Amino acid sequence: MSILIGKSTRVLVQGITGKEGGYHAQQCMRYSQEFAGGGGAVVAGVTPGKGGAKLEGAIEKVPVFNTVAQAVAGTGANASLVFVPPAFAADAILESVDAGVPIVVCITEGIPVRDMVYVKRHLEGASAVLIGPNCPGVITPGGCKMGIMPGHIHKEGSIGVISKSGTLTYEVVAQLTAQGLGQTTCVGIGGDPIIGTMYIDLIRRFQADPATEAIIMIGEIGGAAEQDAARWAQKNVTKPMVGFIAGQTAPKGRRMGHAGAIISGGEGTAAEKMRVMTECGIHVTQSPAEMGLTMARALGRA
Amino acid sequence: MNIHEYQGKELFRKYGVAVPRGGVASAPEEAERVAKELGGAVVVKAQIHAGGRGKGGGVKLAKTPAEARQAASQIIGMTLVTHQTGPQGRLVKKVWVEEASQIERELYLGIVLDRAAGRPTLMASTAGGMDIEEVAAKTPEKLLKVAVDPALGIWPSTARRVAYGLGLSGELAGEGVKFVTNLYRFYSEMDCSLVEINPLVQTLDGRILALDAKVNFDDNALYRHPDVAALRDLDEEEPLEVEASRHHLNYIKLDGSVGCMVNGAGLAMATMDIIKLAGASPANFLDVGGGASREMVESAFRILMSDKAVRAVLINIFGGILRCDVLAQGVVDAVKTVNVNVPIVIRMEGTNVEKGREILKTSGLDFTVADGMGDAAAKVVAALSR
Secondary structure (H helix, E strand, O other), rough: OOOOOOOOOOEEEEOOOOOHHHHHHHHHHHHHHHHHHOOOOOEEEEEEOOOOOOHHHHHHHHHEEOOOOHHHHOOOOEEEOOOOOHHHHHHHHHHHHHHOOOOOOOOOOOOOOOHHHEEEEEEEOOOOEEEEEOOOEEEEEOEEEOOOOOOOHHOEEEEEEEEEEOHHHHHHHHHHOOOOEEEEEEEEOOOOOOOOOOOOHHHHHHHHHHOOOOEEEEOOOOOOOHHHHHHHHHHHHHOOOEEEOOOOOOOOOOOOOOOOOOOOEOOOHHHHHHHHHOOOOOEEEEOOHHHHHHHHHHOOOO | OOOOHHHHHHHHHOOOOOOOOEEEEEEHHHHHHHHHHHHHOEEEEEOOOOOOOOOOOEEEEEOOOOHHEEEHHHHOOOOOOOOOOOOEEEEEOOOOEEEOOEEEEEEEEEEEEEEOOOOOEEEEEOOOOHHHHHHHHHHHHHEEEEEEEOOOOHHHHHHHHHHEEEEEOOOHHHHHHHHHHHHHHHHHHOOOEEEEEEEEEEOOOOOOEEEEEEEEEEEEHHHHOHHHOOOOOOOHHHHHHHHHHOOOOEEEEOOOEEEEEOOOHHHHHHHHHHHHHHHOOOOOEEEEEOOOHHHHHHHHHHHHHHHOOOOOOEEEEEEEEOHHHHHHHHHHHHHHHHHOOEEEEEEEEEEHHHHHHHHHOOOOOEEEOOOHHHHHHHHHHHHOOO
């Protein structure tokens, strides 16, 4: 078991004829072939105006459509991976949501915040789940890779991973794998001020997933999502949780790479987040080198 | 992106958001001329991207044009130190000269994004002129928050809640509704990430005016507003950060001695954290991004090394899209061309890590290779004390 995606996921890639979309669609396809026995494969591509285009390499047999609705009708795709440039990415997400695609993962970095405000509003009452934007994507090891993460560092197992960051997610996954702790599903939720899915919804899914034994959440300075999640988890989660917040040394008022990572006033500091998480019973580590070790300890395996 | 108060006020005026009459001046004579045109008493305000200008001596009242000239001559060219500039302060190049307002009440009005709700939120308070974070913390009942449904935009009923919340009545309430509505339109249409007016004033002659204008724009949306992008004042930014942004690198200068170069913002912050935990301080935040090329790595290294406070370098790369061999080649090339006389610790993991290590080893250059983040931090701190 896992959350969001797995072997039965049929991925469509929006922006598949672009350089990045094409490259990563191939990588996802290779992961499906090497690690998932052909499950969780890329089944369709969408680029408006390029319907019928021929692709190359691992995705040479993948058909390209002009619209998401056509791709869904033609291939039974049930998840969309978005690699569309920032100016058009919000529109691409809306297209998938309106075509009834249940899982939409948006990798694109640099989408205007106002566009995402409209997307978020449109998602209210819709059944689709949006992960991202500005995220590495989602992977269920041995099941399905929908994103830009290096697949080989992951291992099938029982830890649920939720993180705001890209490479820091790889770091925590590598540390878990080195401890012999595999993962059910790893979700990069994205570092933007407005993202489709925040921690709580994912923690709820991991809590309900029988294969997930423990949950690790990696946060960043800025906003109050980690605190909200910790308070919610205290009441609703019975599985062990580990946490880390990046940006303990970040100066106030500066944007630390991610548009969301900015401390304003006293709110959103790493110290504040870590304090609330600890109070809520989460095993918090101050050292980013000990995220995997802290999980092993929390499970009594170190 | 930030802009100056005078630029914010000029944009406000275009959107029908009331501001005092005024003009910008970069020389004392110009300030005198503006004051003469305005007639009566004026306020001369230093234009830098930082708050707390009044306390630092950057805001002066002048009763006559001659006094305005004198005030401007004191302010222009001064290095203004406020709680937001840091101890080194900021050189003042321009002043904004505006008519002095007869203030009856000082209010506060701001628009920010409520991230959790995903909605722009109007914030209003009758406690104007004060630090709004303090008002929110100590007297939250004095801070009115009204979320706007982005699908609906602002309607008169929403604006009325804010206007009456600010204690405006009669004709002034109508003025307030107009003010709030126009400000929201400005915030939304111009892709602002923050608009803050502190203080917003009610004048003795019955007007509502923005006495200050703090405006931040969403960098991601600047492509839609070339006129706004043109307002960027590079003098207000750290030169190394400007240079970095030219190479599509994300660099923020800090005051420690360990320079770091990392791929990914989260990992970059975590690397700063572990340097601190190991007992040293990071000299910078530097994210070379997911898909950095060899040239970008080289530029990043150059920028890193031009900070004279750097006494050791820690490179931490988790290869995903950015492959370790590309990184290694970039570093080797950079070290050969840039004059490097500090120890370099490199930690690499992920895609093509063996190839990367091989390139470092055969380069004949003196790198310390680390295994894992903890080891890397310990090694760079040890290198510092050598």
